[in-house]
Amino acid sequence: MILPSSAGRVVGRPSPYLPAFSRKQLFYTARAARPTLSAPTLAKGRRATTTTSTESGDNESGHIQTQKNEGIFFFDNVFPLRLQWLNRIPYLNPDKFLADSLSKINHPNLALANPGSIIKRALPENLPLRVEKILPRLREGGAFVKFSHEEGINGAELESTLKQYLQDKPITPWFNPFRRVRAFLVQGKPWIEDLYRVPTAMVKVEFLPTAPENSAAEISQETLYSLFRKYGKLSEIAPQPSDSKITPRYAFVDYTRVRFAAMAKNCMHGYVVPPEEGGGKTGTLLKLSYESKKKSNWIWDWMTNHPRIVIPLLVALLGAASVTVFDPIRTFFIRMHVTHGLHLEDQPIIRWIRGQLMRGYDIIRFRKAKREDESLRIVWEDRQGAVDQLTTWLIETADTFIVVQGPRGAGKRELVVDQALKDRPNTLIIDCKKIQEARGDGNTIAAAAAEVGYRPVFSWMNSMSSMVDLAATATIGTKAGFSETLETQLAKIWGNTTSALKQIALAPRKKGDKDPQMADDEWLEAHPEHRPVVIIDNFLHKNNEGSASMVYDKLGEWAAVLTTQNIAHVIFLTTDVSFSKSLSKALPDRVFRQITLSDCSPDVAKKFVAKHLDADSEDKRQAGEQDVSAAQRQSDLDELDSVIQVLGGRLTDLEFLARRIKTGESPGKAVRQIIEQSASEILKMYLLDIDVSTRKWTPQQAWLLIKELAANETLRYNELILHDLFKDGETVLQALEQAELISITSKNGRPYGIKPGKPVYQSAFEYLTDDLVLKARLDLAIFTQLIGLETKNVEKYETELSKLAELPGTPSQLKPRITWCLDKAMASQEKIMKYEAQSAKLKKLLAEKY
Template identity: 65%
Template sequence: MISLRSVLRQHPRRMLVPQKQYLHTRPDHRPRLSAPSFASAIRRRSSSDSGEDETGHINTAPNEGIIFLDHIFPLKLQWLTRLPFIDGSSLVSAYKRLNSPNVALADPTGIVSRALPSNLPIKITSIIPRVREGGAFIKFQHDGSIAAEELEGTVKAYLKEKPIKPWFNPLRQVRAFLVRGKPWIEDLYRLPSSRVKVEFLPTSPEASAAELTQETLYSLFRRYGTILEMVSQPSDSKIAPRFAYIDYSRMRYSTMAKNCMHGFVLVEEAGGGKSGTLLKISYEPKVKGKWFRDWLTSHPRIVIPVMAALIAGLSVSIFDPIRTWSIKIHILHGLHLENNKYYQWIRKQLSRGYDYIRFNHKKAEDDGLNAIWEDRHSQMEQLKTWMSESLDTFIVVQGPRGAGKKQLVEQALKSEPHKLVIDCKKIQEARGDSKTINAAAAEVGYRPVFSWMNSFSSMIDLAAMGTIGTKTGFSETVENQLVKIWTNTSSALRSIALSCRKKDDRDADLQDDEWLEAHPEHRPIVIVDNFLHKSTETGADMVYDKLAEWAANAVTHNIAHVIFLTTDVSFSKSLSKALPDRVFRQMSLGDCSPEIAKKVVIRHLEAGAANSDKEEELTSSKLRNDLDELDGVIQVLGGRLTDLEFLARRIQAGESPGRAVKQIIEQSASEILKMYLLDAEKSWSPQQAWTLIKELAENEELKYNELLLNDMFSKNGEQSLQTLEQAELISITSVNGRPNKIKPGKPVYLSAFQYLTEDEVLHSRLDLSIFKMLAAGENSTIQSCEEELQKLAELPGTPAQMKPRIKYLLDKAAASQEKIVNYEAKIGRLKKILSEKY
């Protein structure tokens, strides 16, 4: 064979294109084809990404060969070919437009033109770019007297002498290898991988293929790059055809091996068997960290609890400080404009203009309450004294609804800067676990709160039960979530209390707990409003028990003063669970006396008249001519604060006191009718409520034990009375700890009871239901007596010992029958009334 060196000496100008296309000379005096001319040649001869004539292959004649160049295109942009209207050829054109024409090495066309020696005795017939694999096929024609392998060696030596480094990876250089097989050029979306799968196929259907050894594979594929590992197919595997995996250290090595060796036929002499072995090469996705993933999926009993613990730990370390800070800001009103001096000045200026009436209306209400504060001055002073004591300040302010409990506490402690008000009503009326958690968090300023995680974590626990058979503990109940909220609140309260401590204090050497015990004046105040609101509903006990436990812990550790505001007279049962060994301090609020009630109404009227637009200033005596009625209506209305304010507003609206009280009585009667008499889905019966209303309308107060003797309260009587007291229809007074008397729940209810009993139709309807119930009870008694008498009659003879029992049953049945006759007569009269009146 003729040497390539002699050919180059004999044909120094045998070029890719005619000599006239040279435009400039290279520094080493070797002529070079300009990039634009070379690009035009490529455009005339290049094939598509799917091979020649869309066949997926490159056809070669006996004197033709193919060289594959890598590092022409970046591999990181393979995903672009998945976009619509983008293929390999469009990317090649884009590279040419975007790259600088002054930098030859930045143009893929320039890289191809510089990769081949200018005096190489070949003729390029086509160039097929492989954007996904970062290279390009160069198909060329050569003289048959020169071996293709020798041309490959010449190109490699040239690139080693004159390396070309692409713009996207200047640390690497372009490499060239002769394509020894028959490459498959497909435009499928198959991304390169550092692992290739080599399948051993027969050269013809009737022939058989040989399974190549690792030594043979190494000798064939090592030239393209460093091999990390070769994995042969297990000997007992039934998968055909046989295959082996080759792992390269770099993806560029695997792309070169795949494009150069795909379709290569290994002859018998080289170990390919009698008829040779065809190598089919494809990329095999290699999952990094597969062993770690397999370990995770194989040990769910360990992994799932550990993940739950990590998530919980991250939540505590990251979000808990944020939540504690949010609670502190909520207590200190750090984000409230009301405490800003500039905002207060602007508000003061605006109050002199268009907002004057609104602010003065609030002042009118405050003036009306001053009479109450004067009357309850001793209770307010007592409350302030308790706040300054170092002993456990676990205080309960109990009173009926509308007695002004919250207003009294706020008035007494208005000078205290650090107060936290928790309204149990908002928490208890929230529907669903997530809303309950959100409501509790909003009351204390607990943010951020991920209430949706409660449902999500429950789903994880359910999945874990089916996977590992046990719960992961990742899900948290509403109880645990509430405990977290209260715990963060304790941290915030403690931080606020200790923020008042200074280094130069006399007791600076005390520990934090000792300092908190010695300085009760710096403890924040927690006001728990509406405690035991709707305490009879399902799930309420849990919320109140946890709240009471947290409050007891805050008081015991001298973190805060806690004041409970409740209308429930049985609050001691719930609070005693939290502090069983201590006596909490109690303050009871009742209705105002008639004298104070009259003052409250008059001051409301005076303040409203003083703030009106009238030029004439009216005194209390001139305000209205019918104020003399106040003495009478106050006796009817009572001293409930909310009722007094309502009366004052109606009088200001132009009604007379008598007319206003009548409207209040009618409204109260409507509430009683709806809440206690017409709704059957209660813990008491409408007949029991009506019995109480009738008796109280006639007697104003009832004896507790005497009422229990009534037939309507013979079953579950005490429970019904306690429930009606919780519902505020009645109030029960005690003597020496035992129930003594029953009174209306509000003073105005007495008049409302009398108003309801005056309605003959309502009276007849409810009495009819009572008599029917009593008659049914007597019929049941007679039936039970008859059954027992029938059993006694079946005895042989009539024993003398059973005669008293028989007489007792007969007398009892006769008495019941007499009652039934009486009830039936009353039922008949009531039906007549209902049929005649409406």
Template identity: 55%
Template sequence: MQAQRRVFFNPTSLPCLRAQRPQCRNFYNSVSTRRVGLKHLNAPGKWRGVRRESTETGEDLTGHISAGPNEGILFFDSKILSKANEGHQLIVYFFIDIFPIKLYWALRLPMRGGGSLSGLLWRFNNKALRPYEPLTLVKRAIPDSVPIKVTEILPRLKDGGAFIKFQHPQGMTTKEIEGLVARYLEENPINPWFNPFRRIRTNLVVGRPWLEDLSRFPSRRVKVEFVPTSPGKEAAELSQEMLYSLFRRYGKLAEIVTQPSDSKILPKFAFLDFARLREAIVAKNCMHGLKILEEAGGGPSGTQLRLSFEKKIEAHWIRDWLVSHPKVVIPAIAALLAAITVAVFDPIRTFFIKAHIDHAFHLTDNKLYKWFKSQATDIFTSRSSMAEGVGLGAIWDDRKEVIDQLQTWLLETADTFVVVSGPRGSGKRELILDQALKGRNNTLLIDCKPIQEARGDSATISAAAAAVGYRPVFSWMNSISSLVDLAAQGTIGVKSGFSETLDAQLGKIWQNTATALKQVALQCRKKNDKDGNLSDDDWLDAHPECRPVVVIDNFLHKNEEGSIVYDKISEWAAGLTTANIAHVIFLTNDTSYSKSLSKALPDRVFRQISLGDITPEVAKKFVITRLNEEPSDATKGGEKLTPHQRRRDLEELDECIDVLGGRLADLEFLARRLKTGQTPKRAVAEIIEQSASEIMKMYLLAVDTGERKWSQEQAWYLVKSLAKNNSLRYNEILLSNTFASSLSPSASNGENVLEALSAAELISIKTHNGRPQTIKVGKPVYQAAFKLLTEDNVLKSKFDMAILTELTKVETKNINKYETELSMLGNLPKQPREVGPRIQYLLGKLAASQSKVEGWEKEVGVLKKVLASEY
């Protein structure tokens, strides 16, 4: 009697393999039950002696199958064994696909089954099989013409098949039997019930398979160990060529990996990677235990092959694949991150931009806040607010025509592209926001100054995002992604796509803003309207009053050639107007704005508004209203006097305003000085002195001249000329020696110099019919400041001497040029008659230049005396 054993899983637990006759079996003493035998082939009607039960672990739980004389084991598979070794007791291994290999995971489940295999043979030999049972395939695969008798069936769920042990007559080898079965299956193909596209074929076992029921499952990788045939002997390590010749018959080999030569691991081994799983299963079961003799390359004492399935586990294979394919992985990650950003963050950013345009989160626009503010204002600052309103009201009354014109343009259906130009301090921003757009909620103000002055791409992106309410913004990621992109480019040779250019990131911000502006414009649309069936574009074209207004302030501030910020803003604004999404108003101090805007809208005419200085009457009224903001205790006839009524020095105000002009910034400065108790003349004198100091620092002194596009001599020439005349001819200045022959490389082009000085507001250029005509001072107060500077004899002598020195150098170069040409003509072997006029011309030029140099040197001598004698 065998020892008791516990059966964890048995194939007969499947309904299709369970014996039909009921059996009474003790689960924990299964080996004590005698199974029903099989009638012997040579003694019909008699029963053969019963052997002990054989399960998936082999006979007697040894893991091996024994075969006596004239016995063999068949195993059916979808591949046929082309060659087989013959011996006295061969085990023929027929592998039939009666179980799907993909279901081997079911063996991992904690199932327990009982039952016996004794009924399988009885049902097989007595044809007690149903058509859908897996054993039917085994029955069909063995034809009646083959003289064999099946003596035992061992299902192998892990391998997806079953062992078929049979007896064959004497005089016939197992190879001949395999050939008969294989030929029959070729002529009569049989397909498994679970895979109709695969045919069953036979394979012959040439080794001694080990049938274990461990939790080891098939894999495409087979480990071949080279062990000695007996203890104490040495095994030979087979070469790749020999392994290939042995195992290629079972299927295509993807790779053969031998043990490293310096490895100390025993026994020696090699890995065989098959292309298909079933081919690896057949090879493992057919070749396990095969002995390679000395004449076949197995060494002096022979070598035995021990096969086992090896999980082809690559440690960190995902990481290794990602690292080994950076050209694919890095752009894919960049695209994935971009997609996530668009899908997740873009709707959030559009929401915040809409809230910024609608002022949804602005506390100052809240009705309750406005009520409290009005109550507090009425109590504490009502008088000053009323005075301020009166003062500004006078200015707006003077410019009412401009305000009405702008409001009319915003109601027209045509593309609205308005440019409001004027010098700094002319009140452009207050005119648009406080008057023309007063009470309008759907407005967006974009100040270009902080965007242009931001240093670095990250700061520029943050400033642009803050201007439109674009959040969240990860500007700090730009630096990190740039480093990653640089590292990837150095590694793989191409850009990874993580980092984006400033142009692309600004484009994203403006694109999201355009989407939000369109949604704000369509908020007024209702389905019940008579034109509710129109498309979005047609509805926006028909309702210009619903479009938001985008105000772009400080456009072309610190204008630089090739500025990305201004180019992107102008292109984006052009797209808004052409698509009827919004009205766009540009506020600029630069008179050359048409060059930048014409690139974005080359086929459109801009609607322009030019703001100048206010009239003297309005300027005086503005200063007086500012002065009246201060309370006064003086009375006359029982009535309180306003500050301007009790001050007698305000009679000087008319003369002072003529000097300051109508620039709002200067008038505001004058009003603040008058409030401190200064007289108008004293206040104006200090303003002029301050302006003169600014001119010296910004235009004349040689401090930080790296970014200047003009020379000191050119700036002083304009200061001295405008101090004498209120206006200068544009072309006359260009023809002067200081502008036509400047030695400074950055100031060699006179037109560029004048344009740069106009942008810096030292001068202003007036046009006529589109061409520059006259040059005037940049600010009215500069006229008096220029006169103050020219009255300084030392300063005047210094800069005049610098101009004369530069002119002397220019003429000296001309003299050298004339002398060189005359020397060349004088060295000719003969003096032709034709060179006479040229020589006379050069001599005249030489004499004129020499005369100029002598005159300038005399003037320089006088100026040096002034510098040496005066402070």
């Protein structure tokens, strides 16, 4: 077979331009060089070779030194490229390790055998050269072969003959059976480095001058194509942008395969493009290096280029995953929270141990708790009718709300939880106070979830999803739906709680019941005793702040669903007398069942305090401590009759009184301390000008009420709202009732009277009005405000009179109006003079007294 050589001559096998070397001559050449070699020969009596580890070149120089009549071949597809992971092993030189390991293998039919054996198969018998060194290149999957030849032999002819031989007798390794071993003559000066640089399909070709004083030419794409196409299929040749200031100039040569780029880099690095081929006057030196190629991901590109489709689809997938994965888990935890399945203290063995410990008289803490229960039993006996009524409602099938209303400290929660529901197995208590006092949407969601046992809850993701939604709005022009409002999050929590409560209510139902044909809703309606009870405590707490109205509206709607679907009984505990306005939105066609708790009667209050004192005396006797004398105890009990009338029957005040008496104070002194403390609280909360912006009343309005109630235990509602200070009277009075300064009594559905918010406040009001300096200061503020109001009235009448005076003449029809304005202005002026006279007296008092 005849092939054209690169020099334009014809070569064949045997080539007329290559001398015919006999086996004896080749063997002689090998023996002459044997003292400098350290590896076995290619074959007995044939070319000699060395496999000394030269992964960094001759003498660690990074290059292969060649002399006259010497050349270098680069053989491709000798090693698999997948062995590059060996470079990650610490303290391992893969090239040296591979060379040492493969030197022990001498099987010519294996591709991963001794490189000398591979080269032996790749070199034809009649090729007149002698192999000097074999340098494996593990990273690039090939090997350098340094050879020498006789004078007069052209390296290009050797390359042509070798290519023809490998084409006629291809070598296909087992790790790459679709690609054969190839060989090319190295035309440049290869850089044999042992750095960790992984080959890529793209090669960066830099154009450098051959000497510092010379200049380099920028090689054209046509020239680059003619130089690099023979090493493999090219996909692109990208020259440096013309406006780029980066030097030296460069171009990117992109191959379709990594092995093609590795072959080109090892054969053309250091090649000098002569002037006749476009290399400039002095030639241009080519420096080649691997360039990382950004992988294009069509899936990611499509997703980023179609956000209007991808983002809503992603939201839908996340929502589906949340419902499928997390909702059953959350429902399970809510069910365990209601049934106390995960509470160790509710397990039978734990309750038995606790019962044994509570029977021990040496456990003082438990005994005191029992004494306190005995003192509270007096209160519950007085309210037994309310307890029985509540118990009766819970076994009826009526789907309506139960509302327990009363002032703070009246014992609403204790009445419901500790008395009416003490034997009820499944109860859920939701404290609205904890939800409302949480700051921020994330904390509010977390607090609501904690009340029902909803977990896992990712409240912190609410702010992150809002940021993602904001970015999506900027990208696609509309919200993506990632962020959810507080209303939506609360709806999810209540929805999961509904599912859990329904499962609890249906748990007692068995397949063998006498009514298996009934639907779940019908069965729940027929068995109200199995429904769990939901207690919503502190309902309408801080109802005038921020998003409180929305939270309570959602609670009311959720409670309506529970009752109308017969899933659970709902009991609201509230101090707000206007609860019906909020609950009527949820159940507008139902009448609420209401229990109103008031203060204890004087007899019950005295028994409650006395029981506390008796329990304390018994504890002291059992502990060996000295108790008060019987005479002192009787004196304290006699004094209680008078102080109870002052203190009232509020449970919290009665407990406070009992604790102060236990410390050794007399009942009279203890009540005086309570009155003084209440007066200080009133002064701070209602009268001082601190954070007035959050109040719906002024200190002058609150002081007028305090002063009037100190003189009269009950005020007429309609009379008060006619006062000049109460232009917006009803709103102010409702706000003060919500703040518990006053309480408004109703008759026939309309407000008619105003009383102090707590019984002890009556005495506290009197205590505040006895302070002459405080009274003078606050009265002066009232007169100042009244003077301002009357001055505005006078100015209004004067303005109207001036306009009437501008009319030509004085029509008789306007004389009554003019007289009316004059009378009103005179009346306001008389009030101003009266208020100023009283203000002068108050100022004199403030100047004389501390």
